[in-house]
Amino acid sequence: MQDFFFIAFPYIALTLAVCVGLYRYFxxxxxxxxxxxxxxxxxxxxxxxxxxxxxxxxxxxxxxxPWIFPGAARTVLGNQTRLAVLELTGIALGLYCVFGIAALIxxxxxxxxxxxxxxxxxDWILLLVLAYQVLSGVGIALFERWGxxxxxxxxVPWLRSLASLRPDAATVTGLPVFxxxxxxxxxxxxxxxxxxxxxxxxxxPLEYLWRPYQVVIWNRDPQLPQLPVLHQIAASPRPIPLxxxxxxxxxxxxxxxxxxxxxxxxxxGIPSLAFLLGLRKVPEVWRSxxxxxxxxxxxxxxxxFLDSTPLPWSGVTAKTAAWLRREGPEQFVAFSINCTHLxxxxxxxxxxxxxxxxxxxxxxxxxxxxxxxxxPKPLATYPVRLRDGMVEILTTPLPIxxx
Amino acid sequence: xxxxxxxxxxxxxxxxxxxxxxPVLTHPVPRAxxxxxxxVFGSATLTAFLIQVVTGIALSSxxxxxxxxxxxxxxxxxxxxxxxxxxxxxxFGASAMIxxxxxxxxxxxxxxxxxxxxxxxxxxxxxxxxxxxLMAFTGQLLRWDQIGFWTAVVAAEQAGRAPxxxxxxxxxxxxxxxxxxxxxxxxxxxxxxxxPAMIFLFLAVHLYLVVxxxxxxxxxxxxxxxxxxxxxxYHALLEREGIPFWPQAAWRDLLFGTIVVLSVFLLAxxxxxxxxxxxxxPTIVSASPRPDxxxxxxxxxxxxxxxxxxRWVIILGPLLFGLFLILVPILGGxxxxxxxxxxxxxxxxxxxxxxxxxxxxxxxxAPWSPRLDAPPLPVAVVGVTIGPIADGARVFYDKxxxxxxTVSGYGGIRGPDLSxxxxxxxxxxMATRIFSGAExxxxxxxxxxxxxxxxxxxxxASRHRVQPPKPPVLHTPE
Ligand code: FES
Numbered sequence: 109m110q111d112f113f114f115i116a117f118p119y120i121a122l123t124l125a126v127c128v129g130l131y132r133y134f135x136x137x138x139x140x141x142x143x144x145x146x147x148x149x150x151x152x153x154x155x156x157x158x159x160x161x162x163x164x165x166x167x168x169x170x171x172x173x174p175w176i177f178p179g180a181a182r183t184v185l186g187n188q189t190r191l192a193v194l195e196l197t198g199i200a201l202g203l204y205c206v207f208g209i210a211a212l213i214x215x216x217x218x219x220x221x222x223x224x225x226x227x228x229x230x231d232w233i234l235l236l237v238l239a240y241q242v243l244s245g246v247g248i249a250l251f252e253r254w255g256x257x258x259x260x261x262x263x264v265p266w267l268r269s270l271a272s273l274r275p276d277a278a279t280v281t282g283l284p285v286f287x288x289x290x291x292x293x294x295x296x297x298x299x300x301x302x303x304x305x306x307x308x309x310x311x312x313p314l315e316y317l318w319r320p321y322q323v324v325i326w327n328r329d330p331q332l333p334q335l336p337v338l339h340q341i342a343a344s345p346r347p348i349p350l351x352x353x354x355x356x357x358x359x360x361x362x363x364x365x366x367x368x369x370x371x372x373x374x375x376x377g378i379p380s381l382a383f384l385l386g387l388r389k390v391p392e393v394w395r396s397x398x399x400x401x402x403x404x405x406x407x408x409x410x411x412x413f414l415d416s417t418p419l420p421w422s423g424v425t426a427k428t429a430a431w432l433r434r435e436g437p438e439q440f441v442a443f444s445i446n447c448t449h450l451x452x453x454x455x456x457x458x459x460x461x462x463x464x465x466x467x468x469x470x471x472x473x474x475x476x477x478x479x480x481x482x483x484p485k486p487l488a489t490y491p492v493r494l495r496d497g498m499v500e501i502l503t504t505p506l507p508i509x510x511x
Numbered sequence: 512x513x514x515x516x517x518x519x520x521x522x523x524x525x526x527x528x529x530x531x532x533x534p535v536l537t538h539p540v541p542r543a544x545x546x547x548x549x550x551v552f553g554s555a556t557l558t559a560f561l562i563q564v565v566t567g568i569a570l571s572s573x574x575x576x577x578x579x580x581x582x583x584x585x586x587x588x589x590x591x592x593x594x595x596x597x598x599x600x601x602x603f604g605a606s607a608m609i610x611x612x613x614x615x616x617x618x619x620x621x622x623x624x625x626x627x628x629x630x631x632x633x634x635x636x637x638x639x640x641x642x643x644x645l646m647a648f649t650g651q652l653l654r655w656d657q658i659g660f661w662t663a664v665v666a667a668e669q670a671g672r673a674p675x676x677x678x679x680x681x682x683x684x685x686x687x688x689x690x691x692x693x694x695x696x697x698x699x700x701x702x703x704x705x706x707p708a709m710i711f712l713f714l715a716v717h718l719y720l721v722v723x724x725x726x727x728x729x730x731x732x733x734x735x736x737x738x739x740x741x742x743x744x745y746h747a748l749l750e751r752e753g754i755p756f757w758p759q760a761a762w763r764d765l766l767f768g769t770i771v772v773l774s775v776f777l778l779a780x781x782x783x784x785x786x787x788x789x790x791x792x793p794t795i796v797s798a799s800p801r802p803d804x805x806x807x808x809x810x811x812x813x814x815x816x817x818x819x820x821x822r823w824v825i826i827l828g829p830l831l832f833g834l835f836l837i838l839v840p841i842l843g844g845x846x847x848x849x850x851x852x853x854x855x856x857x858x859x860x861x862x863x864x865x866x867x868x869x870x871x872x873x874x875x876x877a878p879w880s881p882r883l884d885a886p887p888l889p890v891a892v893v894g895v896t897i898g899p900i901a902d903g904a905r906v907f908y909d910k911x912x913x914x915x916x917t918v919s920g921y922g923g924i925r926g927p928d929l930s931x932x933x934x935x936x937x938x939x940x941m942a943t944r945i946f947s948g949a950e951x952x953x954x955x956x957x958x959x960x961x962x963x964x965x966x967x968x969x970x971x972a973s974r975h976r977v978q979p980p981k982p983p984v985l986h987t988p989e
Binding site: 180183184187190193385410412415416417418419420421422423424425426427428429445446449450451452453454455457459460461462464465466467468469471473479480481482484503504505506508509510511 | 577578579580582660661664665667668669671672674675676677678679681682683685687688689690691692693694695790791792793794796797798799800813814818821822879880881883909910911914915925948949950951952953954958
């Protein structure tokens with residue numbers, strides 16, 4: 109049963125959505141709109157429509173991004189504060205949507221309203237499913253907290269497996285039914301797409317963005333000054349098509365052009381972007397620094413080791429340096445050489461027992477705490493361990509001071 | 512000759528160049544009269560950019576984009592006289608481009624040339640300014656000597672101050688955990704492909720707009736821009752007294768551009784390219800990263816602002832600058848163009864120039880940087896060779912005091928000059944300061960034995976100025 113809901117049903121929903129959508133596009137093109145909106149009922153439409161559309165767009169993007177860039181999302185969310193901020197934003201947006209859809213529903217309720225009169229059964233079903241979707245979303249955010257984080261290890265692998273045609277629902281089958289219902293109703297929404305007014309999503313009048321502007325100027329200012337040639341080209345009248353079917357044909361072609369162009373751009377752009385973002389691997393390895401006996405208690409010396417990902421062409425830059433201090437027979441501390449201010453290499457002054465930074469004069473005491481100057485934080489340290497009489501250091505990433 | 516002409520005629524006939532592009536070249540421009548020489552900076556920036564493209568392509572043919580080999584390949588390039596010359600041209604071309612784009616921006620801003628209908632000219636120009644700065648930054652990094660290496664680290668650290676995504680962004684810039692093998696390739700791609708591509712794109716739009724909107728006429732006080740009538744008025748002006756851009760206005764651009772090329776070439780020949788520092792080895796910790804001259808003022812700024820404001824300045828500073836660039840033509844898209852009627856524009860430009868010049872001068876001295884290479888005080892300064900004073904002088908050097916404090920011209924200038932310490936403070940006051948430290952001075956509690964402290968105090972108390980004290984040095988903290 110789980111397999112049906114999480115593997116078969118998504119594919120069915122998608123296939124139906126695409127096929128019926130295409131069929132409807134080519135047979136009843138004029139219905140590609142949010143028919144029956146009763147735009148004239150402005151006020152209520154405003155309070156419902158604006159929160160709904162802005163809220164849902166942002167939320168959808170937030171759902172989509174980790175799906176496409178799970179690695180980046182993991183890094184972004186790997187910090188408590190950020191996670192909390194993100195969750196809060198999500199809840200706020202969710203409530204915004206709930207408010208919007210509630211307004212959209214209520215305006216159709218009164219028996220005598222125009223909107224009610226034109227509301228089809230399909231519209232009602234859609235509204236209810238959408239309402240369930242946002243309500244369950246907010247519910248999950250409230251009661252199954254940190255969804256932004258667990259989403260990455262549950263729904264994301266599942267959705268990616270669906271997209272790569274190697275479906276695997278293992279990561280979602282164990283989830284609470286409440287969460288699962290959010291997933292399923294999500295695919296119900298997709299399924300409903302071509303049958304309802306939702307198709308208007310694909311009819312956003314994008315070409316307004318680049319429609320030649322002279323159409324407007326032409327009416328208002330017939331005496332456009334004849335400046336240099338380029339003006340003349342831009343201002344030359346264009347044959348205005350009279351035949352409405354011709355107009356429609358051109359519109360269709362424009363839209364198709366945008367669609368095809370966008371798809372092509374995505375096909376080339378997304379892998380390139382993913383490549384750019386994905387070249388970061390974060391394995392951490394232990395590297396030996398030498399026998400423990402070679403370090404004297406109470407002394408700080410420079411040690412160097414290979415970083416975690418030395419590449420064949422790294423040359424000298426494959427090395428990393430650190431200041432190693434032996435505090436006791438078993439205790440070692442390894443300080444990063446990077447000043448916590450802007451990363452310049454700090455120098456150890458053995459006689460003064462201080463680290464000094466050559467860039468802006470930051471000074472640290474021998475235990476890494478700030479003595480003076482601009483650095484905001486103590487020197488970062490590397491994990492060190494003692495193994496079979498050897499000192500080993502963990503090659504953690506270069507510490508970056510964040511706010 | 513005749514054959515050439517025939518080829519051209521044939522070429523022109525099938526391409527239509529002289530019909531379509533000829534009018535562009537000879538399009539009428541307003542007479543600029545007194546301010547005519549101010550109009551050359553834009554084309555001169557373009558000239559400098561073309562210098563960079565040509566020499567950049569040449570250099571890239573020998574540069575190796577590998578963190579391990581880039582430095583050696585640069586040394587290889589440097590080992591040929593012609594390699595040094597091309598590097599020199601690339602370096603001084605970059606400097607020229609920065610200066611010229613700065614002058615061009617100032618000129619356009621002061622003359623109000625960004626007002627209707629030229630707002631988009633300004634936006635694309637602002638983009639070009641930004642890209643030029645990025646080119647300068649990444650270019651310094653591609654030198655990939657010790658300073659280039661640490662520049663990458665400093666860049667990542669600065670990006671790290673961005674809220675929320677700081678850490679991610681920092682490591683994205685480094686292309687990995689540390690500055691290493693993958694880092695240089697990333698900057699190379701940016702410097703050689705991505706940013707130049709953006710420059711070409713913006714440049715195309717910018718030039719197109721210059722022709723489409725026409726070159727702005729010199730401003731005149733009391734002649735505000737009114738979007739409803741401007742185009743018609745401008746057109747009438749051109750009809751009345753326009754001159755063809757080519758050759759009547761362009762010869763100045765040509766002359767000035769040639770001067771730019773010649774000076775860049777001469778500087779490359781005489782001064783030569785910036786020397787390569789030590790190899791980019793992260794384990795050579797005795798590095799003192801410094802930016803190239805064009806970012807020196809920013810380096811100084813970051814060093815001198817109060818500590819608490821820094822996290823804001825690093826992120827908000829560039830953002831505010833960007834916002835300023837965006838708002839200028841939006842808020843001031845119409846009205847008076849003449850700087851005489853826009854006194855604030857003069858104030859802004861003057862303060863920016865004064866600020867940059869001042870910080871730049873300070874940045875060169877870098878008074879905030881300890882002088883870690885200061886030599887021990889010579890006997891002539893100490894005055895004695897044995898006894899507590901001589902011991903104190905040794906402590907003064909050993910404990911790092913001298914890196915920040917000057918005594919008789921030796922040592923750093925981060926802290927106060929102690930040449931006359933004995934005149935100003937009692938030993939008790941000195942001891943307090945040494946123990947307690949200060950905002951910019953570490954506390955030496957527990958670091959000095961009683962004997963060391965006593966001799967140090969004896970040494971400091973023996974410091975007297977022979978001449979009357981000089982006025983305090985500006986901008987030395989404390
Ligand atoms: S980088 Fe160390 S003090 Fe600024």
